[in-house]
Amino acid sequence: MKLNFSYKTRKETIDGLKNTDLDLLIIGGGITGAGVAIQAAKAGAKVGLLEMQDFAEGTSSRSTKLVHGGIRYLKTFDVGVVSDTVKERAVVQGIAPHIPKPFPMLLPIYDTPDQTFDMFSVKIAMDLYDRLAGVESSQYANYTIDRDEVLQREPGLKSDKLLGAGVYLDYVNNDARLVIENIKGAAELGGLMASRVKAVSVSHNADGKIDGVTAEDVLSGEKFDVNAKLVINTTGPWSSKFLGLDDKNGDKGQVIRPTKGVHLVVDESVLSVPQPTYSDSGVGDGRMIFVVPREGKTYFGTTDTDYTGDYTHPTVEQADVDYLLKAINNRFPEANVTIDDIEASWAGIRPLLGSNAGSDYNGGGANTGKVSDESFNNLIDTVNKYNEGEVERGDVEKSISALKQSSGEKEISASQVSRGSSLDVGEDGLITLSGGKITDYRKMAAGAMELITKTLKDEFNVVIKEIDSKKLQVSGGHFDPTNVEKTLDFYTKLAIGKGIPQDEAEDLANRFGSNTGRVVSYAAHVETAPGLTLADTISLHYSINEEMTLTPIDYLLRRTNFVLFHEDKLAAKKDAIVDEMARVLGWSDDEKQKQADELNDLIAETRLDALKK
Numbered sequence: 001m002k003l004n005f006s007y008k009t010r011k012e013t014i015d016g017l018k019n020t021d022l023d024l025l026i027i028g029g030g031i032t033g034a035g036v037a038i039q040a041a042k043a044g045a046k047v048g049l050l051e052m053q054d055f056a057e058g059t060s061s062r063s064t065k066l067v068h069g070g071i072r073y074l075k076t077f078d079v080g081v082v083s084d085t086v087k088e089r090a091v092v093q094g095i096a097p098h099i100p101k102p103f104p105m106l107l108p109i110y111d112t113p114d115q116t117f118d119m120f121s122v123k124i125a126m127d128l129y130d131r132l133a134g135v136e137s138s139q140y141a142n143y144t145i146d147r148d149e150v151l152q153r154e155p156g157l158k159s160d161k162l163l164g165a166g167v168y169l170d171y172v173n174n175d176a177r178l179v180i181e182n183i184k185g186a187a188e189l190g191g192l193m194a195s196r197v198k199a200v201s202v203s204h205n206a207d208g209k210i211d212g213v214t215a216e217d218v219l220s221g222e223k224f225d226v227n228a229k230l231v232i233n234t235t236g237p238w239s240s241k242f243l244g245l246d247d248k249n250g251d252k253g254q255v256i257r258p259t260k261g262v263h264l265v266v267d268e269s270v271l272s273v274p275q276p277t278y279s280d281s282g283v284g285d286g287r288m289i290f291v292v293p294r295e296g297k298t299y300f301g302t303t304d305t306d307y308t309g310d311y312t313h314p315t316v317e318q319a320d321v322d323y324l325l326k327a328i329n330n331r332f333p334e335a336n337v338t339i340d341d342i343e344a345s346w347a348g349i350r351p352l353l354g355s356n357a358g359s360d361y362n363g364g365g366a367n368t369g370k371v372s373d374e375s376f377n378n379l380i381d382t383v384n385k386y387n388e389g390e391v392e393r394g395d396v397e398k399s400i401s402a403l404k405q406s407s408g409e410k411e412i413s414a415s416q417v418s419r420g421s422s423l424d425v426g427e428d429g430l431i432t433l434s435g436g437k438i439t440d441y442r443k444m445a446a447g448a449m450e451l452i453t454k455t456l457k458d459e460f461n462v463v464i465k466e467i468d469s470k471k472l473q474v475s476g477g478h479f480d481p482t483n484v485e486k487t488l489d490f491y492t493k494l495a496i497g498k499g500i501p502q503d504e505a506e507d508l509a510n511r512f513g514s515n516t517g518r519v520v521s522y523a524a525h526v527e528t529a530p531g532l533t534l535a536d537t538i539s540l541h542y543s544i545n546e547e548m549t550l551t552p553i554d555y556l557l558r559r560t561n562f563v564l565f566h567e568d569k570l571a572a573k574k575d576a577i578v579d580e581m582a583r584v585l586g587w588s589d590d591e592k593q594k595q596a597d598e599l600n601d602l603i604a605e606t607r608l609d610a611l612k613k
């Protein structure tokens with residue numbers, strides 16, 4: 001079987017990076033860099049990407065795993081962010097139809113003082129949300145339900161002071177797979193995508209313009225130069241650190257305000273919700289907590305605390321666990337979730353833009369003013385009039401800035417900072433695309449591509465194609481996004497045809513989408529590995545050969561959901577996975593032991609063994 005995107009082609013990729021004068025070099029292989037890479041490759045640019053860890057190993061595998069518009073941002077007047085992200089949900093589903101899945105969110109409303117919404121404002125917010133996304137007359141149009149119906153749906157929910165709930169469309173996502181499918185798409189289009197290669201310094205030409213980096217192959221320690229006409233910094237939380245490598249960057253661009261967010265996972269027998277549920281934490285801090293059902297488990301989060309630790313290895317601490325258990329047991333008093341119920345967890349670092357001072361916000365730090373509903377409703381009314389063409393953009397801006405002034409100069413809490421993105425160009429030409437969310441990654445990348453296309457033409461006389469990124473489907477996503485169920489059913493049947501049981505066949509189809517046929521073709525020439533099923537074996541071999549899977553953690557944490565949502569199967573299969581990888585990749589006994597130890601350490605950390613008494 002030809003190795004398309006693997007440990008073997010990685011060597012060819014690095015040679016290509018050494019010997020090609022690239023049009024564009026991307027630093028950072030999370031969703032932001034991956035989105036730019038596939039668009040640049042499609043446009044015909046000679047593009048390379050360096051990722052110092054595994055693809056998606058940074059924030060882009062540590063999110064709440066939603067493609068969502070951020071309804072709570074309406075209360076911080078981030079109407080621009082909501083307008084962008086809520087529209088992008090359907091676009092992302094269209095370009096990666098096997099990944100984000102629509103799953104309406106339930107937002108319970110209580111009659112308590114710290115609520116983000118009441119029954120009136122939640123309806124206004126949902127109507128605006130739907131209107132911005134153009135779903136107001138679809139099967140997913142929002143609605144409200146009364147107290148009884150809420151408790152009928154979620155009997156475990158706190159009933160005291162419960163008024164009812166809003167129900168509105170959002171999407172569940174597989175963040176790490178969204179990244180790898182974009183990276184594979186870029187590689188399939190000729191992009192030179194290298195994981196475990198770190199940019200360690202930047203270089204400039206005689207005019208002081210950035211013209212490449214010195215890179216280090218993290219696996220071998222080898223250092224080499226990569227030359228490029230343009231360099232873009234898509235290092236997320238590391239953006240400021242990367243800018244720090246560049247002494248000619250002058251204005252230094254956006255400063256990142258990193259905040260940590262933690263999620264915990266329990267079995268659905270401990271806590272079960274029929275649909276994603278989004279409610280105030282109930283502990284008076286103005287935060288909102290997601291509770292999401294996933295593959296027989298339930299995960300919930302997040303915290304939002306300023307972070308000064310190691311960005312590469314953010315950890316879940318006792319204070320994070322205490323906060324989330326307090327919040328979840330407040331909302332679901334019968335659940336009595338304890339630390340011993342936690343099967344898995346993860347921590348991520350938001351790449352918030354420090355300059356995105358929060359706007360008028362009714363939550364966050366104790367000393368921030370509460371925005372009156374009248375001000376909030378006035379803004380929504382102005383936005384509605386703007387959407388109807390009755391007022392100008394300036395009128396909306398005026399009502400927003402009026403509110404900001406009214407909030408006065410106050411300490412901006414992490415949750416008040418806007419989740420907007422920024423595209424900056426340094427004095428030496430280094431481009432930085434930072435902030436934002438996974439949900440608007442395509443739009444962020446399209447904005448950067450406009451700048452990149454223009455600069456390549458004006459400054460280098462290099463002409464690349466204009467592309468329609470809204471139609472640029474990722475690897476595995478090459479099918480009709482309005483026909484997902486039927487298509488995945490077709491791929492499921494294809495796998496069943498090879499003797500694979502229904503449940504495993506469905507897993508393959510959902511994981512690999514339109515690549516399932518290729519995965520199933522591996523059955524013709526791989527032996528089922530000891531301790532694994534045929535489905536496990538072909539999935540692993542495909543991932544090694546065509547998804548740059550280099551370690552068991554790459555496979556079990558990011559290419560699949562074993563570590564986070566399948567504790568039982570993980571325990572049963574992890575050693576067999578290590579054995580099969582060692583055989584295929586030709587590891588020495590020492591290397592195999594090292595990989596096994598790293599996997600077991602990660603599992604223990606994810607399970608919070610050190611915190612459990």
Ligand SMILES: Cc1cc2nc3c(=O)[nH]c(=O)nc-3n(C[C@H](O)[C@H](O)[C@H](O)COP(=O)(O)OP(=O)(O)OC[C@H]3O[C@@H](n4cnc5c(N)ncnc54)[C@H](O)[C@@H]3O)c2cc1C
Nearest residue numbers: 028030031032052058059060063064066199236261438439
């Ligand atoms: C707790 C939490 C929950 C969230 N939930 C959601 C959600 O549900 N939906 C949503 O849309 N958004 C969500 N977000 C936001 C979203 O996850 C981030 O905005 C997004 O993942 C950032 O992607 P990125 O590619 O910019 O950064 P990253 O994914 O961090 O990628 C940057 C990459 O750059 C690499 N890098 C750094 N320095 C170098 C170097 N010198 N050389 C080479 N590589 C380098 C890093 O290894 C890293 O992989 C959440 C964020 C957090 C923290």
Ligand SMILES: O=P(O)(O)OC[C@H](O)CO
Nearest residue numbers: 064290301302304415419
């Ligand atoms: O940045 P926040 O506070 O919206 O938290 C991230 C959410 O959990 C999902 O985007």
